[in-house]
Amino acid sequence: MEVHNVTADAATFTCNAYLALGERTTLVDAGAMDGVVDVIREHTDSLDAVVLTHQHGDHVEQLDAVLDAFDAPLYAYGEHSRRDHAIDDGDDLLVGDETCEVVYTPGHAEDHVSLVSEKSLFSGDVVVHDDGAFDDGSFGRTDYPGQSRERLIESIHTLLERMGDGVEHMYSGHGSVFHGDVREVVERALERAERREPKYPDE
Template sequence: MDVHTVTEGAETFTANVYLVTGERTVLVDAGTMAGVEDVVAEHTDDLDAVVLTHQHGDHVGELDAVLDRFDADLLAYDDHPRRTEEIDDGDTIEIGDERFDVIHTPGHADDHVSLVSESTIFSGDVVVHDDGAFDDGSFGRTDMAGQSREVLIESIERLLERLPASVEHMYAGHGEEFHGDVRAVVERALERAERREPKYPE
């Protein structure tokens, strides 16, 4: 299973978008980088599916462009006009060459899900390795309407309960990818979230 960050070097603000090649070629999120579909096409002629971690604008801005270019299914937790398959907590989906558990992880967004296999996590915005606020364990912001730090903390706890010890690759919605002790990164993110301090102090 190969993972390509197709938004690497983007000059506009965007979530990270990951193209996973293998038995089932899947794009995780779509981002806001114009031309992202062209970068995907540099790696593959066939895209089987797009999976959304959540539907914030920086994760879905170029979704229509991707779906217009490729005859791909759209998997999402929340309703979307182009969704072809609903995913829910406890579901299992194939990405690349691995089976991933869908874990509902709200707090940053009500429809947020994380995708976890025996080796890899696509964590969206619930937990990231580095994002300009914290290095080596940060968490999604919860200071905007419809967000909740308490719910986010519960989501990170749920993620830890269901995270296999063998996971060593972390691909988050922002910041750099991480390879190593993913559990330790998630635990540090939880500790910081539990302090209830603002993520971005004024």
Template structure:
């Protein structure tokens, strides 16, 4: 399955927004990059759906523009005025060529979902490969109102419980994509989160 980070060239802060091509072209998160619609058109003229990991501003800033341009459906855990499909924990969602299980992974955001297939995880912000705080296994921040380190730890543990050992592609909301032993990266992130130390010490 071909996955393209359509916000890779952004000059301002945004999440990574991933276009999964194949039987069902799907955009995972929309990002905030001006011109993301033009980048999408470089790869496809049809977008079946936008699937959200969560609705923080850096993940949905260009959502309306994408939905308007492609007449795509919106699938998300949390309510949204334009949501067509509500995704619950354990639901199956086709992204590109693969079937993904949705895992409710709160802590960084109450409505956060991670998506796991036999080969791939779209982990949003709950666990990432690198983000400036840590390389090779980091985790979403939990120092803002409504966030919880304890819930985040439980969410990362849930990913490990439900993620097949065969997963070797990790596409996170920030940092670089990773191809290799994804389980080891996630286990490393969990160990760091469990130390309860501030992610960004003052």
């Protein structure tokens, strides 16, 4: 499956927004980068779906612009005024060329979901490969109101239970795309989260 991070060149803070090309061209998260619509159009003239991992501002700031430009249906777990399809834990979604299972993964956000196929993981912010706090296995922050480290830990356990051993591509909301043994990266993120230490001790 061909996947592009369409916010990779952003000059301001944003999530990674991923364009998965294929049988069902899908944008996972819209990001907060001005001009993201133009970058998407460099790769495709149409979108079959937009899927949200969660609705924090850095993931949805450009959502209206994307939906207006491409008239694509919106799939989201949490309620949204422009949601066309509610998704729930255990649902299957075709993303690009891969069938992904929706895994409900709260903790960083109450409406957070991850998408898992036989080969790929779109993890949003629940786990990332590297983000400035940890390299090679980090986890979403849980120090803001409404967040919970305990729920995040439970979510990472659930993610590991639902992931097969063949997952080798990790597309996370922040940091770098990872290709390799994704399970090992997620397990390291879990170990660090379970220490209950602050993710950013200087803050």
